[in-house]
Amino acid sequence: MKRSSVCIVAASLACLSSVHAEEADRTESEADLRLAPVNVSGLRAVSPGDVTGSVSVLDAADLRVRDQPYLADQLRVVPGVAVSRSGAVGALTQIRIRGSEANHTLVLLDGIELSDPTTGETDFGLLSGLYPARIEIARGEQSALFGADAIGGVINIISARTNGVQGQVELGSHDTRRLDLAVGQALTAGHISVAVANSRTEGVDTSGTGGETDGAQASSIMMTGQLDLAEVWRLSGLVRFGQSRTDNDSDRDFDGLLDDTAEDSRTDQWTMGAALSGTASGVDHQLRLAWSDIDRSRYAAGRLEGQTLGQRLKWAYSPAHSITVGEGTLDLAGLVDWEREDYERAKESTLFGDPNQTQRFETLGLAGQARLSVNRLSLEASLRQENHDGGFDEATTWRIGGAWRALPGGKLRASAGSGVKNPTFTELFGFFPGSFVGNPDLAPEQSTSWEMGWDQTHDRVVWSVSYFEAELEDEIFTAFNQDGTSTARNRTGRSERSGLEAALTWSLSDQVSLGASASRIESTNDTGTAEIRVPDWTGGVQLAWDSGTEQGIRAGLAADYVGAQGDFDFGSFRRVELDPYWLVSATIDLPVSDRVSLTLRGTNLLDQTTTDVFGYQQPGAGLLFGLRVR
Numbered sequence: 001m002k003r004s005s006v007c008i009v010a011a012s013l014a015c016l017s018s019v020h021a022e023e024a025d026r027t028e029s030e031a032d033l034r035l036a037p038v039n040v041s042g043l044r045a046v047s048p049g050d051v052t053g054s055v056s057v058l059d060a061a062d063l064r065v066r067d068q069p070y071l072a073d074q075l076r077v078v079p080g081v082a083v084s085r086s087g088a089v090g091a092l093t094q095i096r097i098r099g100s101e102a103n104h105t106l107v108l109l110d111g112i113e114l115s116d117p118t119t120g121e122t123d124f125g126l127l128s129g130l131y132p133a134r135i136e137i138a139r140g141e142q143s144a145l146f147g148a149d150a151i152g153g154v155i156n157i158i159s160a161r162t163n164g165v166q167g168q169v170e171l172g173s174h175d176t177r178r179l180d181l182a183v184g185q186a187l188t189a190g191h192i193s194v195a196v197a198n199s200r201t202e203g204v205d206t207s208g209t210g211g212e213t214d215g216a217q218a219s220s221i222m223m224t225g226q227l228d229l230a231e232v233w234r235l236s237g238l239v240r241f242g243q244s245r246t247d248n249d250s251d252r253d254f255d256g257l258l259d260d261t262a263e264d265s266r267t268d269q270w271t272m273g274a275a276l277s278g279t280a281s282g283v284d285h286q287l288r289l290a291w292s293d294i295d296r297s298r299y300a301a302g303r304l305e306g307q308t309l310g311q312r313l314k315w316a317y318s319p320a321h322s323i324t325v326g327e328g329t330l331d332l333a334g335l336v337d338w339e340r341e342d343y344e345r346a347k348e349s350t351l352f353g354d355p356n357q358t359q360r361f362e363t364l365g366l367a368g369q370a371r372l373s374v375n376r377l378s379l380e381a382s383l384r385q386e387n388h389d390g391g392f393d394e395a396t397t398w399r400i401g402g403a404w405r406a407l408p409g410g411k412l413r414a415s416a417g418s419g420v421k422n423p424t425f426t427e428l429f430g431f432f433p434g435s436f437v438g439n440p441d442l443a444p445e446q447s448t449s450w451e452m453g454w455d456q457t458h459d460r461v462v463w464s465v466s467y468f469e470a471e472l473e474d475e476i477f478t479a480f481n482q483d484g485t486s487t488a489r490n491r492t493g494r495s496e497r498s499g500l501e502a503a504l505t506w507s508l509s510d511q512v513s514l515g516a517s518a519s520r521i522e523s524t525n526d527t528g529t530a531e532i533r534v535p536d537w538t539g540g541v542q543l544a545w546d547s548g549t550e551q552g553i554r555a556g557l558a559a560d561y562v563g564a565q566g567d568f569d570f571g572s573f574r575r576v577e578l579d580p581y582w583l584v585s586a587t588i589d590l591p592v593s594d595r596v597s598l599t600l601r602g603t604n605l606l607d608q609t610t611t612d613v614f615g616y617q618q619p620g621a622g623l624l625f626g627l628r629v630r
Contacts, residue, residue: 040108040136040156042380043145043333043369044284044320050371050378052401053415054080054139054453054466054501060160062515063132065542065556067587067601069178069199071132071157072124076560076583077542079466079501079519080139080153083562084533084612085125088174088203088619090216091246093124097139098468099497099523099534100152100447104421106142107155110224110238112273112290114157117310117341120149120424126244126267129197129220131182133160139501140468141419141449144382144399145335145367151419151447151472159224159238162193165629168599172624174213175202190227196220207249208617211260214247233278240271248298258615261300268295284320307345310425314339328374335367335384343425359425362389376405386420392444395420409457416450427476427488436478437487445490447472449497460507470497475525480573493526515542530566533612535580537563552591552630559584567614581608589628599626 037045038055048055056078068074072083072093084094084102094102103121107114109130115122135157142150162184170178177200184193200217207214220243226236245266249258273290290312297307316337323330343359367384379402386395401415423442430438449470456463472495479489499521506514518539523531540560547553560583569576584605591597600623604610607621 036134038136039158040138040154042371042382043318043335043367044331046371049405049411050373050403052378052380052403052413054451054464054468056137056139056503058135058137060133061513061544062542063135064554065515065544065587066558066585067556067599068585069128069180069197070124071127071130071135073585074135075137075155076538077515077517077540077558078137079503079517079539080499080521081137081519082521082533082535082538082565083124085618086613086616087206087249088214088216088246089176089201090125090128090199090203090218090244091206091214091248091616094121094533095124095155096534097137097152098470098499099521099531100470100472101421103149103424104152104419105155106146106150106153107157109157109240109271110159110236110273111275111288112238112271112292113149113312113314114271114292115149116294116296117292117312118294118296118308118343118345118425120421123267125216125246126218126242126269127157128199128218129180129195129222129242130157131160131162131180131195131222132157134158139466140415140451141397141399141417141447141470143397143419144384144417145369147363147365147384147386147397148395148420148422148444151421151445159222160193161191161224162195168626168628170599170601170624170626172601173603173622174204174619175215176200176622176624178624178626187227189229190225192225193223195222203247204617204619205260206247206617207258207260207615209258209260214249216244216246218242218244230278232280233276235274235276237274238272240269242269242271243267262302263298263300266297266299269293282321286318286320287316289315309342309344311342312339325372326374328372331371331373333369335365335369337365337367339363339365341425343429345429357429359429361391363387364389376407378403378405382417388422392422395444411455412453413455414450414452417448419447419449421445421447423476423488430487435485437481437485439488442476442488443474443490445472445474445476461504462506463502463504465500465502467500468498471495472497477525491526495523495525495531497521497523511546511548513544515544516540529575532567532575533565535563535565537561537580540583550591552589552597554587554589556587557584558586562610562612565612569614576614578611578614579609581610582606583608583610595630597628597630599628600624601626 039045041051075081080098082096086092097105107122137155139153142154162182165183167181180197182195198219203213203215222240224238248263250261270293275288277286292312294310298305318335320333340362365386369382371380382399384397397418399417403413405411422444428438428440430436451468453466475491475495476488478486480486501519503517523534542558545555563580565578567576586602588600589597603622610618
């Protein structure tokens with residue numbers, strides 16, 4: 001499964017410029033940040049008015065409304081995004097965009113891919129303590145620039161630049177404890193920041209049998225920095241180490257229901273990268289190198305049952321040049337990237353074969369992008385070619401788009417593109433769970449889609465609406481064999497996805513703002529059956545208030561809706577329906593000095609029963625008190 005993630009390097013590149021532009025942007029006001037160039041839309045940052053696809057941006061003000069330490073809960077407000085959490089906060093958490101699978105979404109942190117090389121997806125249960133200044137979400141096929149893993153979309157997390165000392169301590173329900181601390185210092189020709197985080201919770205009774213609770217704990221340290229080498233050259237970098245331990249329940253008697261078991265999963269993850277960019281001979285150059293390593297281990301009663309190791313090494317180079325064409329501008333950018341992924345499964349046994357093995361995949365990608373902006377018209381086209389060192393055929397993906405800035409304040413946009421997703425290591429070679437047998441003959445999944453949308457700005461109101469359709473071929477699914485094993489196979493027909501997305505932001509006054517979103521998604525396989533873990537409706541509303549007289553006094557209220565969705569009971573081999581639910585949360589900051597505030601955060605305030613994965617119970621109502629230093 002050598003995921004042309006390499007392409008992702010493209011993403012990396014995109015983010016490379018992203019990191020640059022944003023380093024400057026972060027010194028400006030939040031109002032300026034809302035209008036800052038979008039980096040997730042291509043190989044170079046682009047003005048929001050020139051974006052031809054569906055892109056959502058969460059800035060610092062948006063993130064404060066929920067003030068959630070885990071990013072998945074922040075993303076609930078984004079149209080087309082669905083969250084699947086398997087139990088307590090900190091447990092395995094997946095993101096699905098526009099009805100696609102969890103491993104169809106590419107996630108970047110300052111240009112570095114965060115996904116697990118072995119499963120091909122990002123576990124958002126590991127993503128805490130990141131201090132994001134801004135999150136960009138591009139929905140729809142993005143493989144033409146970012147390669148495999150980008151069928152559903154791309155999430156670009158941009159870390160904050162910290163000045164001085166800031167942090168937060170929080171205690172509350174479910175015996176939850178959280179500590180975040182960040183220190184930043186401006187240098188003569190740059191900046192450096194260090195952030196540490198630690199959180200733990202006793203969790204909930206995941207199995208729902210009335211037995212023991214299943215908790216989670218995580219800690220991380222991250223250092224970011226940038227150095228201006230000359231007037232037009234800059235070097236930036238990131239190093240992050242994250243460690244987590246999550247209690248698990250499993251179905252030991254194979255009746256389809258979880259049992260109280262003394263099991264836990266432990267993960268160590270290193271992420272690091274460096275980027276160099278500047279201008280020479282009239283060409284903008286960007287060079288990036290990134291490395292990541294993940295070690296996942298499973299324990300039962302303190303005994304190691306299995307271990308999976310994955311590594312990813314990638315580099316990418318991207319030149320760009322702008323040309324004046326009459327009254328317009330033609331922006332050209334290219335990309336060459338290379339990626340190597342290593343997979344190792346060790347210290348494990350199974351009745352169905354030897355799972356202990358080592359695999360390696362390499363990918364070379366070439367991509368190009370052209371953007372033409374003339375008056376109120378913007379056009380773009382991207383093309384990517386990937387060559388794999390064995391395993392998969394060459395892959396060519398494309399994307400085209402256009403935007404017309406109508407008056408007053410409106411923009412009509414349309415785009416179409418293709419995407420590809422290579423099988424994961426686990427799908428190709430097994431063995432988790434132990435009865436899962438890999439299928440080395442799997443073909444990559446291929447998708448094409450189109451969308452149309454309208455964005456409108458009028459005084460204090462900004463709203464958008466989008467409609468999309470997508471078609472997936474060779475969808476990979478889990479098939480069950482008569483001997484009790486399961487394996488991955490390609491579907492012979494085509495799977496369909498379509499949906500309508502809407503979002504609105506309304507500044508009711510200088511102190512009060514209202515946000516709302518709604519999405520209706522239909523996702524079916526080649527038999528017309530609805531895909532599992534894709535809610536029919538998602539959406540919600542959020543209200544933010546900042547005192548106009550007392551600096552630092554603020555409050556936020558959010559209500560997120562997750563509609564009915566199907567899942568699968570693997571004990572009885574039947575489909576089940578999961579009930580819809582509302583998640584209501586609230587936050588309050590009360591300053592006690594110029595730099596210190598008391599905080600209050602409420603989660604699931606309606607105390608609703610929430611289930612995203614059949615059999616996995618999630619926390620009820622919670623209340624947390626804290627102290628924030630800013």
